[in-house]
Amino acid sequence: MKSSPTNALPSEVQALVNQTIESLKDLVPPTPSFVSDEIQDAVFEAIDAVDKDMRALNLAIHDNPELMFKEVKAHAHLVSALTKLGFTLTNPSSLPTAFVATYTHGKGGRVFGFNSEFDALPNVGHACGHNLIAVVGVAAAVGLKAALKACNIAGTVKLIGTPAEEGGGGKVILIREGLYDDLDACAMAHPGGGYGPTPFTGSAHIGGPASLxxxxxxxxxxxxxxxxxxxxxxxxxxxxxxxxxxxxxxxxxxxxxxxxxxxxxxxxxxxxxxxxxxxxxxxxxxxxxxxxxxxxxxxxxxxxxxxxxxxxxxxxxxxxxxxxxVYADMRNNEPLSLSYASFMEKAFGDKIATEGMTTASTDFGNVTYKVPSFSAGYEIPSPVGAGNHTAGFAASAGKPEAHKLSMKVAKGLAVIGAKFLSDSEFAKETKKAFEKFKKETGDLQAPSLSEGFEML
CATH class of the missing domain: 3.30.70.360 (Alpha-Beta Plaits)
Known part of the structure; x- marks a missing residue:
């Protein structure tokens, strides 16, 4: 005997069913989040709390551009700000405008580093947005510091101030002098632009060189x-x-x-x-x-x-x-990059490109050969054609919109740092990927990278 089709439930009954289903959802365990809400909240609240100070620091650097190895004012502003924010400041290097800002919570734990660049270009000032890179590093360190305290995570955050990226190889020198020796992982960010007022676009390229x-x-x-x-x-x-x-x-x-x-x-x-x-x-x-x-x-x-x-x-x-x-090709660590891309999509709805590369170069490439690292790229609103190393980009790098995007990126970096310090399995995965990469590529830190030349 065929069964007759079920008639639609009366509206009152259907409403009761829907209400019951909604109440039962509270009994279902939530999908595991990227990091705990407590960690994310601590990071976001700390960075939001210093936003006005970061904007002031941003402009202090942007409006006083200084060339490589001569970043005296920028160095002073950064050191002063970080000291007030509760970091211990040292400079164990030969470069007067370098610094290391350190905060440790608890005993033991891993060490996660950030980089701040702050040198400018001749004639066009901060046309590569190093004023933004500087405050992204500071804000990310502030966010991670807050997470360590709020969530009782044992570990250390270090912000390394790196002079002379636009020539001079500041990071190359600091690597040689041992400033990266105790880092377990490292991250930074770099702005780009020249495509007009586009929606947020970010990158964390993997699978090969991310830069030349x-x-x-x-x-x-x-x-x-x-x-x-x-x-x-x-x-x-x-x-x-x-x-x-x-x-x-x-x-x-x-x-x-x-x-x-x-x-x-x-x-x-x-x-x-x-x-x-x-x-x-x-x-x-x-x-x-x-x-x-x-x-x-x-x-x-x-x-x-x-x-x-x-x-x-x-x-x-x-x-x-x-x-x-000699700046090495940048090789972003895959677990760090993919986790950043995943978090930015979940937290902000942003799509982060993980394929492709830039034909620019950076001494952060050398860092990626020293320690598991990644650099997050992001586009700031700037006129079409006013890309990096132009006067138009320098002007755009000082705008409030660029600062706002930079603070969002800083939150992403800080959360990745917190994940690395609090999640041992993720840390192991990160280091395993780095060891595989080094086995495939060899050690960049050879006695001499360059060859001799016959002098005429």
Missing amino acids: ARAGFDIEFHGRGAHAGAAPWMGINALDAAVQGYTAVSMLRQQLEPTMRVHGIIQGSEQWAQNIIPSYAKVSYSTRAMTVKDCLTLRKKTIACFQSAAEATGCSIDISAKDDE
Whole structure:
């Protein structure tokens, strides 16, 4: 006998059923959250509480741009702010504008680090947003410190102030001097832009290089001055050597792979006069490639262009190719990056891209070879075409909208730090991924990254 279809329940009965179902939901265990609500609340409340102070610190750095190794005012502002926020400040390095801000709760536990950059660029100020990077680091450290206290998590948070990212290799020097030796993991963030007033866009690239390796070098050409009209044959033109090398490098680019870069400038004009054969010129260049090895090979080819130009013109040259100017390709730790992407989506609804890379470079790349690390990228509103290293981006980096986004990113970094310090399984997973990466790539910290060059 066929059963007849069930008739719809009377509305009063259906309402009662719905009410019963809702009441039963309270008996079902909640889906495990990324971290406890207590940890997240502690992080968010602490960062929100210092938001106005962070904005003031942001502007103090933004409005007083200072070049690499000369970040005296920014250093003073950061050290003062961190001291008031309850951190212990030291500088166990040779760099006067570096610092380490430390807070420890309980005994034992792991150490999680953040980085703050604060150097600017010539003529365009904070056109790479290092004022934002600085306050993201401070706010993230504040948030993690609060979580350690509120949730009684044993561990240490360290914020390392790293000068000279825009050349000079501040982090390379600090790694060599041991400032990263006791970190179990590390994180930072970096803004980008130039795409107009777009919705929040973030990244934590994995699966390969997240940025290119970079190797810088300088070459000085020494010629002989002479009267350009009366006796030009008596001179040896150093500027000709620089221009000839510059042209040769431009021709070299035709044979470079799409992911390789060579760029530089000619310097020395302050010593020139149009009626004197230039006796001095200098070039400052960088090469970039997917790996340090390929980058150094390209640097050697590029230097050969200038060596040949020096020989052709009769100039002598001095080559400076320091290990401090070798920035490794950045390799974000996969568990840290994926956890950050997961949290930002759950907490804010933001989609974080984990595929792709930037063809820029950073000395944070060297950190990713030293300790499990990741860098969170994020876009700030800036006019179309006003990307990093432009005056337009510098202006955008000082806007309230950029600050607001930076504080959101700081919350994400702090939560990842709290997860790492409170979740032993996650910490093991993070370290296991790092060990696998190092086994595959080898140790970057070799006695010398650069090769010797024959001086002409």
